[in-house]
Amino acid sequence: MPRAGLAPAAVVAAGAALADEVGFANLSMGLVAERVGVRTPSLYKHVDSLEALRRGISIQARRELGDTLVRATVGRSGPDAVRAFADAYRRWVLDHPGRYAATVRAPDLDDEEDRRAGDEALRILLDVLAGFGSPGADAIDAARALRSALHGFASLESAGGFGLPRDVDRSYRFLVETLINGLGAGGSDDSARAGDTA
Amino acid sequence: MPRAGLAPAAVVAAGAALADEVGFANLSMGLVAERVGVRTPSLYKHVDSLEALRRGISIQARRELGDTLVRATVGRSGPDAVRAFADAYRRWVLDHPGRYAATVRAPDLDDEEDRRAGDEALRILLDVLAGFGSPGADAIDAARALRSALHGFASLESAGGFGLPRDVDRSYRFLVETLINGLGAGGSDDSARAGDTA
DNA sequence: AGCTTTAAGCTAATCGAATTAGCTGACCGC
DNA sequence: GCGGTCAGCTAATTCGATTAGCTTAAAGCT
Numbered sequence: 001m002p003r004a005g006l007a008p009a010a011v012v013a014a015g016a017a018l019a020d021e022v023g024f025a026n027l028s029m030g031l032v033a034e035r036v037g038v039r040t041p042s043l044y045k046h047v048d049s050l051e052a053l054r055r056g057i058s059i060q061a062r063r064e065l066g067d068t069l070v071r072a073t074v075g076r077s078g079p080d081a082v083r084a085f086a087d088a089y090r091r092w093v094l095d096h097p098g099r100y101a102a103t104v105r106a107p108d109l110d111d112e113e114d115r116r117a118g119d120e121a122l123r124i125l126l127d128v129l130a131g132f133g134s135p136g137a138d139a140i141d142a143a144r145a146l147r148s149a150l151h152g153f154a155s156l157e158s159a160g161g162f163g164l165p166r167d168v169d170r171s172y173r174f175l176v177e178t179l180i181n182g183l184g185a186g187g188s189d190d191s192a193r194a195g196d197t198a
Numbered sequence: 199m200p201r202a203g204l205a206p207a208a209v210v211a212a213g214a215a216l217a218d219e220v221g222f223a224n225l226s227m228g229l230v231a232e233r234v235g236v237r238t239p240s241l242y243k244h245v246d247s248l249e250a251l252r253r254g255i256s257i258q259a260r261r262e263l264g265d266t267l268v269r270a271t272v273g274r275s276g277p278d279a280v281r282a283f284a285d286a287y288r289r290w291v292l293d294h295p296g297r298y299a300a301t302v303r304a305p306d307l308d309d310e311e312d313r314r315a316g317d318e319a320l321r322i323l324l325d326v327l328a329g330f331g332s333p334g335a336d337a338i339d340a341a342r343a344l345r346s347a348l349h350g351f352a353s354l355e356s357a358g359g360f361g362l363p364r365d366v367d368r369s370y371r372f373l374v375e376t377l378i379n380g381l382g383a384g385g386s387d388d389s390a391r392a393g394d395t396a
Numbered sequence: 397a398g399c400t401t402t403a404a405g406c407t408a409a410t411c412g413a414a415t416t417a418g419c420t421g422a423c424c425g426c
Numbered sequence: 427g428c429g430g431t432c433a434g435c436t437a438a439t440t441c442g443a444t445t446a447g448c449t450t451a452a453a454g455c456t
Contacts, residue, residue, distance in 0.1 A: 025223075028442065028443085029442075029443060029444085030441090030442065030443090038404085038405065038406090039405070039406060039407085040442085040443080040444090041405080041406075041407085041408095041443095041444075041445080041446095042404065042405045042406070044443095044444070044445080045403070045404055045405075046404090049443080049444080050442090050443065050444090104353075104354075104357060104359070105357070106357045106358035106359055107361075115361070118361070138364065138368075138372070140362055140364040140369065141364070141368065141369045141372035141373075142372070142376075144351070144354075144360065144364075144369045144372075144373065145347070145351075145369070145372055145373040145376050147350070147354070148347055148350035148351035148354055148373060149343070149346055149347040149350055149373075150350070151350040151353070151354060152345070152346035152347055152348070152349040152350020152351070152353070153342070153343075153346035153350070155302075155349070155350070155353065156302075156342075156345070156346055156349060159302060159303070159304045160304035161302070161304055162342065163305075163313070164338055166336065166338040166339070166342075170336075170339065171338065171339045171342045171343070174336070174339035174340070174342075174343055175339075175342065175343040175346060175347075177380075178340075178343050178377065178380035178381055179376065179377075179380055180380070181379065181380040182375075182376035182377055182378070182379040182380030182381075183376055183380075226413065226414085227413075227414060227415085228412090228413065228414090236433085236434065236435090237434070237435060237436080238413085238414080238415090239414095239415075239416080239417095239434080239435075239436085239437095240433065240434045240435070242414095242415070242416085243432075243433055243434070244433090247414080247415075248413090248414065248415090
């Protein structure tokens with residue numbers, strides 16, 4: 001038979017696309033094999049295992065997300081950069097639910113490549129936040145806050161977690177503006193506990 | 199042989215405990231069976247399938263989390279209630295990682311019981327936020343913002359997503375205070391886009 | 397063009413986890 | 427004590443991941 005001319009990268013790409021369609025959790029070797037046009041066992045010539053394929057998808061997805069975020073934020077700064085970052089983040093997640101689920105897996109600490117793929121988005125995030133000089137606020141804290149909020153919203157939305165009819169776009173804008181407000185006000189350490197009821 | 203005296207609720211409870219130990223994703227019928235002291239097929243006398251067991255765990259977990267949050271916030275209001283809510287939320291997630299993962303699954307919309315179990319936490323959240331009368335801000339938006347942020351942080355932390363050495367407790371406090379600040383400042387709709395660079 | 401080497405793909409087989417079928421005996425109410 | 431019900435069991439099925447071993451397309455060399 002004519003060969004399919006497969007390569008590890010092609011298998012990972014197919015897996016990523018499939019993950020977006022059927023869900024990262026429902027990915028199977030059989031599905032991927034069918035997609036690339038070979039029998040299941042043939043995949044093992046290109047990837048070590050389903051687990052390894054998942055890791056590959058995760059790494060690739062983190063890179064894609066990172067690239068997307070870079071492109072969205074270049075040339076912007078301050079609250080504007082945060083909005084661009086947030087919008088690009090959510091759009092990417094909604095467009096690539098399976099890939100996004102893949103990015104959430106904790107990187108394998110023994111794997112250099114895996115660990116690095118996650119760093120880029122973080123670096124961008126820190127750059128974006130460089131414009132917010134909330135006194136006493138650590139940039140890492142701010143980055144974690146932003147990342148947590150965006151990740152939380154995106155993952156709840158993409159899991160269908162928002163049951164109520166309230167417009168989701170609007171809620172997202174509210175979230176982003178709330179964070180921008182909060183970060184701008186410089187609300188980190190316990191000194192912020194003054195002015196409680198305000 | 200003497201009977202094990204099992205009941206569906208006991209199987210779900212054992213499954214929940216096991217999920218906390220091995221991870222919700224790694225739950226298997228074999229593991230649960232071993233835990234409750236029967237052979238695997240016997241479980242099917244109490245639960246319909248692994249999938250059904252997972253749903254049961256999810257429902258139970260949402261109820262437990264809801265109860266915990268109620269207990270943590272009764273008698274408090276305003277920013278104080280938000281802090282208590284946030285602290286209780288995170289503590290519960292860290293103590294019950296498997297159950298928490300179970301709560302994230304989108305409820306089955308065809309299942310009345312499933313849908314209801316998620317509502318309680320939301321109701322509490324809305325109550326907690328009643329104290330924040332940010333003009334123009336919809337309570338649902340605020341609830342979603344808070345939920346997203348807390349869920350995001352908790353799920354990243356419990357997935358080992360924070361690689362850096364920076365103290366995580368501190369970052370969490372920062373996140374909560376940032377939200378309190380932001381919500382207090384009333385930053386919802388586009389009118390908030392005034393005062394950009396601030 | 398013919399020869400060799402490599403490795404992509406295949407079929408058949410193994411393994412493990414979920415689930416189903418059908419049997420047996422423990423406990424409940426009489 | 428007797429009968430019915432149902433928890434639990436063993437055996438069997440199914441399906442997906444993975445391994446073993448064969449075949450031959452493709453690439454390189456002479």
